[in-house]
Amino acid sequence: MRINESTLVAAPTETAWRYLADPENYLRFLSGITHWEVVGDRPNGLGARYRILVRVGAAEVGGLIEMVEWSEPFDIAWHSVTGVDHRGRFRIREEGPGRSRIEYRFAYGVVGGGIAGILAEVAAVLAVRGQMRRSLRQLKRQLEQEQRRLEVERAR
Amino acid sequence: MPGFLRRRLSSRLDARLEDRDPDFIREALPLLWLLSTFYFRAEVRDLGNVPADGPALLVGNHSGGNMIVDTFIFSLAFSTHFGVERPFHQLAHNLAIAWPLAGGMLRKSGTLSASHEHAEAALAAGAPVLVYPGGDWETHRPSWEGNRVEFAGRKGFVQLALDAGVPIVPVVSIGGQETALFLSRGAGLAQALRLDRLARLKVLPISLALPWGLNVGDFAGHFPLPAKITIEVLPPIDLEREFGPNPDVDEVYQRVTAQMQDALDGLAAERRFPVIG
Numbered sequence: 001m002r003i004n005e006s007t008l009v010a011a012p013t014e015t016a017w018r019y020l021a022d023p024e025n026y027l028r029f030l031s032g033i034t035h036w037e038v039v040g041d042r043p044n045g046l047g048a049r050y051r052i053l054v055r056v057g058a059a060e061v062g063g064l065i066e067m068v069e070w071s072e073p074f075d076i077a078w079h080s081v082t083g084v085d086h087r088g089r090f091r092i093r094e095e096g097p098g099r100s101r102i103e104y105r106f107a108y109g110v111v112g113g114g115i116a117g118i119l120a121e122v123a124a125v126l127a128v129r130g131q132m133r134r135s136l137r138q139l140k141r142q143l144e145q146e147q148r149r150l151e152v153e154r155a156r
Numbered sequence: 157m158p159g160f161l162r163r164r165l166s167s168r169l170d171a172r173l174e175d176r177d178p179d180f181i182r183e184a185l186p187l188l189w190l191l192s193t194f195y196f197r198a199e200v201r202d203l204g205n206v207p208a209d210g211p212a213l214l215v216g217n218h219s220g221g222n223m224i225v226d227t228f229i230f231s232l233a234f235s236t237h238f239g240v241e242r243p244f245h246q247l248a249h250n251l252a253i254a255w256p257l258a259g260g261m262l263r264k265s266g267t268l269s270a271s272h273e274h275a276e277a278a279l280a281a282g283a284p285v286l287v288y289p290g291g292d293w294e295t296h297r298p299s300w301e302g303n304r305v306e307f308a309g310r311k312g313f314v315q316l317a318l319d320a321g322v323p324i325v326p327v328v329s330i331g332g333q334e335t336a337l338f339l340s341r342g343a344g345l346a347q348a349l350r351l352d353r354l355a356r357l358k359v360l361p362i363s364l365a366l367p368w369g370l371n372v373g374d375f376a377g378h379f380p381l382p383a384k385i386t387i388e389v390l391p392p393i394d395l396e397r398e399f400g401p402n403p404d405v406d407e408v409y410q411r412v413t414a415q416m417q418d419a420l421d422g423l424a425a426e427r428r429f430p431v432i433g
Contacts, residue, residue, distance in 0.1 A: 060236055116190055117186040123193070123194070
Protein backbone atom coordinates (compact mmCIF):
# COMPACT_ATOMS: atom_id res chain seq x y z
CA MET A 1 0.00 0.00 0.00
CA ARG A 2 1.41 3.40 -0.95
CA ILE A 3 0.23 6.72 0.44
CA ASN A 4 1.34 10.19 -0.69
CA GLU A 5 0.60 13.44 1.10
CA SER A 6 2.14 16.86 0.61
CA THR A 7 2.08 20.35 2.01
CA LEU A 8 3.19 23.80 0.91
CA VAL A 9 5.44 25.58 3.39
CA ALA A 10 6.38 29.25 3.60
CA ALA A 11 10.04 28.47 4.08
CA PRO A 12 12.90 27.80 1.66
CA THR A 13 14.14 24.29 0.95
CA GLU A 14 17.30 24.88 3.02
CA THR A 15 15.27 25.52 6.17
CA ALA A 16 13.13 22.44 5.49
CA TRP A 17 16.19 20.30 4.88
CA ARG A 18 17.99 21.48 8.02
CA TYR A 19 14.92 20.66 10.09
CA LEU A 20 14.32 17.23 8.55
CA ALA A 21 17.98 16.27 8.72
CA ASP A 22 17.98 16.59 12.51
CA PRO A 23 16.71 13.32 14.04
CA GLU A 24 15.68 15.08 17.24
CA ASN A 25 12.92 16.90 15.38
CA TYR A 26 11.05 13.77 14.37
CA LEU A 27 9.57 13.31 17.82
CA ARG A 28 8.23 16.87 17.53
CA PHE A 29 6.26 16.55 14.34
CA LEU A 30 5.56 12.90 13.51
CA SER A 31 2.04 12.11 14.65
CA GLY A 32 1.47 8.89 16.59
CA ILE A 33 5.16 8.37 17.18
CA THR A 34 5.93 6.83 20.56
CA HIS A 35 9.64 6.09 20.18
CA TRP A 36 12.50 7.46 18.09
CA GLU A 37 15.98 6.45 19.01
CA VAL A 38 19.29 6.68 17.18
CA VAL A 39 20.87 3.23 16.92
CA GLY A 40 24.61 3.22 16.42
CA ASP A 41 27.15 6.02 16.17
CA ARG A 42 25.78 7.90 13.19
CA PRO A 43 23.07 10.41 14.16
CA ASN A 44 22.01 11.13 10.57
CA GLY A 45 23.03 10.76 6.95
CA LEU A 46 23.18 7.78 4.65
CA GLY A 47 23.28 4.56 6.64
CA ALA A 48 22.02 6.11 9.89
CA ARG A 49 19.75 3.75 11.77
CA TYR A 50 16.86 4.50 14.08
CA ARG A 51 14.49 2.44 16.16
CA ILE A 52 11.01 3.87 15.75
CA LEU A 53 7.54 3.00 16.99
CA VAL A 54 4.28 4.50 15.79
CA ARG A 55 0.86 3.75 17.25
CA VAL A 56 -1.51 2.38 14.63
CA GLY A 57 -4.77 1.08 16.04
CA ALA A 58 -4.19 -1.32 18.92
CA ALA A 59 -0.46 -1.74 18.36
CA GLU A 60 2.76 0.20 18.21
CA VAL A 61 4.37 -0.79 14.93
CA GLY A 62 7.80 0.00 13.68
CA GLY A 63 11.21 -1.46 14.23
CA LEU A 64 14.66 -0.68 12.94
CA ILE A 65 14.92 1.62 9.92
CA GLU A 66 17.91 2.68 7.87
CA MET A 67 18.43 5.81 5.81
CA VAL A 68 19.01 4.70 2.23
CA GLU A 69 18.98 8.08 0.49
CA TRP A 70 20.32 11.38 1.75
CA SER A 71 20.42 13.92 -1.08
CA GLU A 72 20.80 17.38 0.38
CA PRO A 73 18.57 19.40 0.15
CA PHE A 74 16.01 17.32 -1.75
CA ASP A 75 15.39 13.80 -0.55
CA ILE A 76 15.53 11.70 2.58
CA ALA A 77 14.44 8.09 2.20
CA TRP A 78 14.48 5.09 4.50
CA HIS A 79 13.70 1.38 4.46
CA SER A 80 12.72 -0.90 7.33
CA VAL A 81 15.31 -3.40 8.48
CA THR A 82 13.15 -5.20 11.06
CA GLY A 83 9.48 -4.92 12.01
CA VAL A 84 6.68 -4.04 9.61
CA ASP A 85 7.97 -3.87 6.03
CA HIS A 86 7.85 -0.27 4.88
CA ARG A 87 9.72 2.50 3.13
CA GLY A 88 9.29 6.23 3.40
CA ARG A 89 10.51 9.42 1.84
CA PHE A 90 10.48 13.15 2.44
CA ARG A 91 10.80 14.98 -0.89
CA ILE A 92 11.57 18.69 -0.67
CA ARG A 93 11.15 20.86 -3.74
CA GLU A 94 11.20 24.62 -4.28
CA GLU A 95 7.80 26.09 -5.09
CA GLY A 96 8.53 29.75 -5.78
CA PRO A 97 10.83 32.11 -3.84
CA GLY A 98 11.00 31.27 -0.14
CA ARG A 99 8.48 28.47 -0.48
CA SER A 100 8.79 24.69 -0.55
CA ARG A 101 6.59 21.73 -1.19
CA ILE A 102 7.22 18.78 1.10
CA GLU A 103 5.94 15.46 -0.04
CA TYR A 104 5.67 12.61 2.46
CA ARG A 105 5.54 9.20 0.82
CA PHE A 106 4.95 6.04 2.74
CA ALA A 107 4.60 2.50 1.43
CA TYR A 108 4.05 -0.57 3.57
CA GLY A 109 3.16 -4.20 3.21
CA VAL A 110 1.85 -6.79 5.62
CA VAL A 111 3.82 -10.01 5.28
CA GLY A 112 1.65 -13.14 5.16
CA GLY A 113 -1.53 -13.45 7.15
CA GLY A 114 -3.63 -14.40 4.08
CA ILE A 115 -6.93 -12.57 3.84
CA ALA A 116 -6.38 -11.04 7.28
CA GLY A 117 -3.12 -9.59 6.00
CA ILE A 118 -4.83 -7.98 3.02
CA LEU A 119 -7.65 -6.66 5.19
CA ALA A 120 -5.21 -5.29 7.77
CA GLU A 121 -3.24 -3.55 5.04
CA VAL A 122 -6.36 -1.88 3.68
CA ALA A 123 -7.82 -1.12 7.10
CA ALA A 124 -4.63 0.61 8.20
CA VAL A 125 -4.77 3.10 5.30
CA LEU A 126 -7.15 5.50 7.03
CA ALA A 127 -5.12 5.51 10.23
CA VAL A 128 -1.79 5.91 8.44
CA ARG A 129 -3.06 8.60 6.07
CA GLY A 130 -4.52 10.54 9.00
CA GLN A 131 -1.21 10.39 10.83
CA MET A 132 0.70 11.53 7.75
CA ARG A 133 -1.61 14.51 7.30
CA ARG A 134 -1.30 15.48 10.97
CA SER A 135 2.49 15.08 10.74
CA LEU A 136 2.67 17.40 7.73
CA ARG A 137 0.45 19.98 9.45
CA GLN A 138 2.77 19.95 12.45
CA LEU A 139 5.84 20.06 10.23
CA LYS A 140 4.46 23.04 8.32
CA ARG A 141 3.70 24.90 11.55
CA GLN A 142 7.14 24.26 12.97
CA LEU A 143 9.00 25.08 9.78
CA GLU A 144 7.18 28.38 9.32
CA GLN A 145 7.82 29.24 12.97
CA GLU A 146 11.50 28.38 12.48
CA GLN A 147 11.62 30.54 9.34
CA ARG A 148 10.10 33.53 11.19
CA ARG A 149 12.66 33.08 13.97
CA LEU A 150 15.49 33.05 11.41
CA GLU A 151 14.16 36.19 9.74
CA VAL A 152 13.93 38.01 13.05
CA GLU A 153 17.49 36.97 13.85
CA ARG A 154 18.72 38.19 10.47
CA ALA A 155 16.94 41.53 10.86
CA ARG A 156 18.77 42.27 14.15
CA MET B 157 -6.04 -41.57 34.71
CA PRO B 158 -5.04 -44.61 32.59
CA GLY B 159 -1.30 -44.96 31.96
CA PHE B 160 -1.39 -44.64 28.15
CA LEU B 161 -3.50 -41.46 28.42
CA ARG B 162 -1.15 -40.02 31.00
CA ARG B 163 1.88 -40.74 28.75
CA ARG B 164 0.13 -39.23 25.72
CA LEU B 165 -0.80 -36.13 27.69
CA SER B 166 2.63 -35.68 29.22
CA SER B 167 4.27 -35.90 25.77
CA ARG B 168 1.93 -33.13 24.58
CA LEU B 169 2.88 -31.03 27.59
CA ASP B 170 6.57 -31.41 26.96
CA ALA B 171 6.94 -27.83 25.82
CA ARG B 172 10.22 -26.76 24.29
CA LEU B 173 11.41 -23.19 24.03
CA GLU B 174 12.40 -23.76 20.43
CA ASP B 175 8.79 -24.57 19.48
CA ARG B 176 8.26 -20.82 19.33
CA ASP B 177 8.10 -19.78 15.69
CA PRO B 178 8.65 -16.05 14.94
CA ASP B 179 7.39 -16.43 11.36
CA PHE B 180 4.15 -18.00 12.58
CA ILE B 181 3.74 -15.11 15.04
CA ARG B 182 4.46 -12.54 12.33
CA GLU B 183 1.82 -14.04 10.08
CA ALA B 184 -0.72 -14.10 12.89
CA LEU B 185 -0.22 -10.40 13.68
CA PRO B 186 -2.57 -8.99 10.98
CA LEU B 187 -5.55 -10.98 12.27
CA LEU B 188 -4.72 -10.14 15.87
CA TRP B 189 -4.35 -6.47 14.92
CA LEU B 190 -7.72 -6.40 13.14
CA LEU B 191 -9.52 -8.04 16.05
CA SER B 192 -7.71 -5.97 18.67
CA THR B 193 -8.22 -2.67 16.88
CA PHE B 194 -11.74 -2.91 15.53
CA TYR B 195 -13.49 -5.54 17.67
CA PHE B 196 -11.95 -5.02 21.11
CA ARG B 197 -10.81 -1.36 20.61
CA ALA B 198 -7.79 -2.44 22.58
CA GLU B 199 -5.30 -0.13 24.21
CA VAL B 200 -1.98 -1.27 25.64
CA ARG B 201 -0.20 1.35 27.72
CA ASP B 202 3.38 1.78 28.89
CA LEU B 203 4.97 -1.22 27.21
CA GLY B 204 8.21 0.71 27.64
CA ASN B 205 8.11 -0.45 31.28
CA VAL B 206 9.19 -3.90 30.11
CA PRO B 207 13.01 -3.91 30.24
CA ALA B 208 14.33 -3.31 26.70
CA ASP B 209 16.31 -6.54 26.79
CA GLY B 210 16.92 -9.56 28.99
CA PRO B 211 14.49 -11.61 31.05
CA ALA B 212 11.68 -10.34 33.25
CA LEU B 213 8.71 -11.97 34.92
CA LEU B 214 5.53 -10.33 33.66
CA VAL B 215 2.72 -10.96 36.12
CA GLY B 216 -0.82 -10.45 34.87
CA ASN B 217 -4.36 -10.69 36.13
CA HIS B 218 -6.26 -13.31 34.19
CA SER B 219 -9.65 -12.63 32.63
CA GLY B 220 -12.13 -13.83 30.04
CA GLY B 221 -12.73 -17.46 30.97
CA ASN B 222 -11.00 -19.74 28.50
CA MET B 223 -11.13 -17.06 25.78
CA ILE B 224 -8.26 -15.05 27.14
CA VAL B 225 -8.43 -12.20 24.67
CA ASP B 226 -6.25 -9.92 26.79
CA THR B 227 -3.39 -12.41 26.48
CA PHE B 228 -3.61 -12.35 22.69
CA ILE B 229 -3.83 -8.55 22.68
CA PHE B 230 -0.79 -8.29 24.93
CA SER B 231 1.14 -10.74 22.75
CA LEU B 232 0.32 -8.62 19.69
CA ALA B 233 1.45 -5.46 21.46
CA PHE B 234 4.64 -7.09 22.72
CA SER B 235 5.52 -8.53 19.29
CA THR B 236 4.96 -5.28 17.43
CA HIS B 237 6.73 -3.19 20.09
CA PHE B 238 9.83 -5.35 20.50
CA GLY B 239 9.68 -7.30 17.24
CA VAL B 240 8.81 -10.98 16.82
CA GLU B 241 12.53 -11.76 16.96
CA ARG B 242 12.62 -11.10 20.70
CA PRO B 243 11.80 -14.33 22.53
CA PHE B 244 8.69 -14.08 24.69
CA HIS B 245 6.84 -16.87 26.44
CA GLN B 246 3.56 -17.23 28.26
CA LEU B 247 2.51 -19.98 30.61
CA ALA B 248 -0.87 -21.61 30.02
CA HIS B 249 -2.94 -24.31 31.66
CA ASN B 250 -1.99 -27.86 30.67
CA LEU B 251 -5.39 -28.45 29.08
CA ALA B 252 -4.92 -25.54 26.66
CA ILE B 253 -1.49 -26.80 25.59
CA ALA B 254 -2.71 -30.39 25.19
CA TRP B 255 -5.64 -29.37 22.96
CA PRO B 256 -4.97 -30.87 19.48
CA LEU B 257 -5.15 -27.85 17.13
CA ALA B 258 -5.06 -24.88 19.49
CA GLY B 259 -2.23 -26.46 21.47
CA GLY B 260 0.04 -26.54 18.42
CA MET B 261 -0.70 -22.92 17.62
CA LEU B 262 -0.11 -21.88 21.21
CA ARG B 263 3.25 -23.65 21.22
CA LYS B 264 4.30 -21.84 18.04
CA SER B 265 3.28 -18.60 19.75
CA GLY B 266 5.72 -19.33 22.55
CA THR B 267 3.23 -20.67 25.08
CA LEU B 268 4.53 -23.19 27.59
CA SER B 269 2.51 -25.43 29.89
CA ALA B 270 2.43 -23.85 33.32
CA SER B 271 5.23 -25.13 35.52
CA HIS B 272 8.04 -23.63 37.57
CA GLU B 273 10.61 -25.54 35.46
CA HIS B 274 9.34 -24.25 32.13
CA ALA B 275 9.29 -20.67 33.39
CA GLU B 276 12.80 -21.01 34.84
CA ALA B 277 14.13 -22.41 31.57
CA ALA B 278 12.62 -19.55 29.57
CA LEU B 279 13.95 -16.91 31.97
CA ALA B 280 17.38 -18.55 31.98
CA ALA B 281 17.33 -18.31 28.17
CA GLY B 282 16.88 -14.54 28.54
CA ALA B 283 13.21 -14.29 27.58
CA PRO B 284 10.49 -12.29 29.31
CA VAL B 285 7.82 -14.67 30.60
CA LEU B 286 4.17 -13.79 31.19
CA VAL B 287 2.47 -15.66 34.01
CA TYR B 288 -1.02 -15.53 35.46
CA PRO B 289 -0.78 -16.64 39.08
CA GLY B 290 -4.57 -16.46 39.49
CA GLY B 291 -4.97 -19.02 36.69
CA ASP B 292 -8.34 -20.71 36.28
CA TRP B 293 -9.49 -19.42 39.67
CA GLU B 294 -9.17 -15.81 38.57
CA THR B 295 -10.18 -16.07 34.92
CA HIS B 296 -13.52 -17.68 35.80
CA ARG B 297 -14.47 -15.24 38.55
CA PRO B 298 -17.99 -13.80 38.25
CA SER B 299 -18.29 -10.77 35.96
CA TRP B 300 -19.28 -8.52 38.87
CA GLU B 301 -15.87 -9.28 40.42
CA GLY B 302 -14.10 -8.41 37.17
CA ASN B 303 -12.26 -5.46 38.70
CA ARG B 304 -10.62 -7.55 41.39
CA VAL B 305 -7.13 -9.05 41.31
CA GLU B 306 -7.49 -12.59 42.68
CA PHE B 307 -4.32 -14.62 42.89
CA ALA B 308 -5.87 -16.76 45.64
CA GLY B 309 -2.66 -16.68 47.67
CA ARG B 310 -0.58 -18.26 44.88
CA LYS B 311 2.90 -16.91 45.58
CA GLY B 312 4.98 -19.18 43.37
CA PHE B 313 5.68 -16.32 40.99
CA VAL B 314 7.57 -14.43 43.71
CA GLN B 315 9.87 -17.39 44.36
CA LEU B 316 10.31 -17.83 40.62
CA ALA B 317 11.46 -14.22 40.22
CA LEU B 318 13.77 -14.54 43.23
CA ASP B 319 15.30 -17.80 42.00
CA ALA B 320 15.86 -16.40 38.52
CA GLY B 321 17.01 -12.99 39.80
CA VAL B 322 14.69 -11.11 37.45
CA PRO B 323 12.42 -8.11 38.00
CA ILE B 324 8.66 -8.47 38.26
CA VAL B 325 6.68 -6.39 35.80
CA PRO B 326 2.96 -6.21 36.71
CA VAL B 327 0.56 -6.23 33.76
CA VAL B 328 -2.98 -5.15 34.57
CA SER B 329 -5.91 -5.59 32.22
CA ILE B 330 -9.58 -4.79 32.28
CA GLY B 331 -12.52 -5.77 30.09
CA GLY B 332 -11.92 -9.50 29.73
CA GLN B 333 -14.57 -10.37 32.28
CA GLU B 334 -17.14 -8.55 30.15
CA THR B 335 -16.71 -10.85 27.13
CA ALA B 336 -19.45 -13.07 28.63
CA LEU B 337 -21.62 -13.05 31.71
CA PHE B 338 -19.62 -15.19 34.10
CA LEU B 339 -21.94 -16.43 36.83
CA SER B 340 -19.95 -18.79 39.03
CA ARG B 341 -16.63 -20.60 39.22
CA GLY B 342 -18.47 -23.79 40.06
CA ALA B 343 -15.75 -24.69 42.55
CA GLY B 344 -18.06 -26.99 44.52
CA LEU B 345 -19.10 -28.79 41.36
CA ALA B 346 -15.47 -29.30 40.31
CA GLN B 347 -14.64 -30.74 43.71
CA ALA B 348 -17.64 -33.06 43.65
CA LEU B 349 -16.57 -34.37 40.22
CA ARG B 350 -12.91 -34.70 41.41
CA LEU B 351 -11.69 -32.53 38.52
CA ASP B 352 -8.85 -31.22 40.64
CA ARG B 353 -7.30 -34.68 40.84
CA LEU B 354 -8.10 -35.69 37.29
CA ALA B 355 -7.17 -32.55 35.38
CA ARG B 356 -5.76 -29.95 37.80
CA LEU B 357 -9.07 -28.07 37.52
CA LYS B 358 -10.33 -26.31 40.62
CA VAL B 359 -13.32 -24.86 38.84
CA LEU B 360 -16.18 -25.86 36.57
CA PRO B 361 -17.34 -22.41 35.54
CA ILE B 362 -20.88 -21.51 34.66
CA SER B 363 -21.58 -18.57 32.38
CA LEU B 364 -24.00 -17.14 29.86
CA ALA B 365 -22.03 -16.90 26.65
CA LEU B 366 -22.40 -16.94 22.90
CA PRO B 367 -23.25 -19.17 21.11
CA TRP B 368 -24.10 -21.67 23.85
CA GLY B 369 -26.38 -19.70 26.10
CA LEU B 370 -25.80 -21.50 29.38
CA ASN B 371 -22.15 -22.52 29.21
CA VAL B 372 -20.85 -25.06 31.71
CA GLY B 373 -17.11 -25.62 31.78
CA ASP B 374 -16.25 -23.29 28.87
CA PHE B 375 -14.21 -26.21 27.49
CA ALA B 376 -14.99 -25.31 23.87
CA GLY B 377 -14.53 -21.62 24.61
CA HIS B 378 -17.16 -19.08 23.66
CA PHE B 379 -17.64 -16.25 21.19
CA PRO B 380 -16.45 -13.23 23.16
CA LEU B 381 -18.53 -10.08 23.30
CA PRO B 382 -16.72 -7.01 21.91
CA ALA B 383 -15.67 -5.65 25.28
CA LYS B 384 -13.13 -2.85 25.23
CA ILE B 385 -9.84 -4.20 26.56
CA THR B 386 -7.34 -1.91 28.23
CA ILE B 387 -3.97 -3.16 29.44
CA GLU B 388 -1.46 -1.21 31.48
CA VAL B 389 2.12 -2.25 32.14
CA LEU B 390 3.40 -1.02 35.50
CA PRO B 391 7.03 -0.10 36.29
CA PRO B 392 9.32 -3.07 36.96
CA ILE B 393 9.95 -4.11 40.56
CA ASP B 394 13.58 -4.97 41.30
CA LEU B 395 13.09 -7.31 44.27
CA GLU B 396 16.56 -7.07 45.74
CA ARG B 397 16.72 -3.30 45.48
CA GLU B 398 13.26 -2.75 46.93
CA PHE B 399 13.10 -5.53 49.51
CA GLY B 400 16.75 -6.14 50.42
CA PRO B 401 18.97 -9.19 49.85
CA ASN B 402 16.48 -11.69 51.34
CA PRO B 403 13.01 -10.52 50.36
CA ASP B 404 10.05 -11.84 52.27
CA VAL B 405 7.79 -13.69 49.83
CA ASP B 406 4.59 -12.63 51.61
CA GLU B 407 5.65 -8.98 51.60
CA VAL B 408 6.48 -9.04 47.88
CA TYR B 409 3.18 -10.80 47.13
CA GLN B 410 1.25 -8.17 49.09
CA ARG B 411 3.08 -5.31 47.35
CA VAL B 412 2.62 -6.70 43.83
CA THR B 413 -1.07 -7.52 44.26
CA ALA B 414 -1.73 -4.17 45.98
CA GLN B 415 -0.06 -2.25 43.15
CA MET B 416 -2.00 -4.22 40.57
CA GLN B 417 -5.27 -3.65 42.41
CA ASP B 418 -4.57 0.11 42.56
CA ALA B 419 -3.91 0.18 38.82
CA LEU B 420 -7.00 -1.93 38.13
CA ASP B 421 -9.10 0.45 40.24
CA GLY B 422 -7.74 3.31 38.13
CA LEU B 423 -8.66 1.53 34.89
CA ALA B 424 -12.10 0.68 36.30
CA ALA B 425 -12.69 4.34 37.16
CA GLU B 426 -12.11 5.25 33.51
CA ARG B 427 -14.84 2.90 32.32
CA ARG B 428 -18.32 4.31 31.95
CA PHE B 429 -20.27 1.31 30.64
CA PRO B 430 -19.76 -2.46 30.63
CA VAL B 431 -18.56 -3.88 27.30
CA ILE B 432 -18.53 -0.43 25.64
CA GLY B 433 -15.83 0.75 27.98
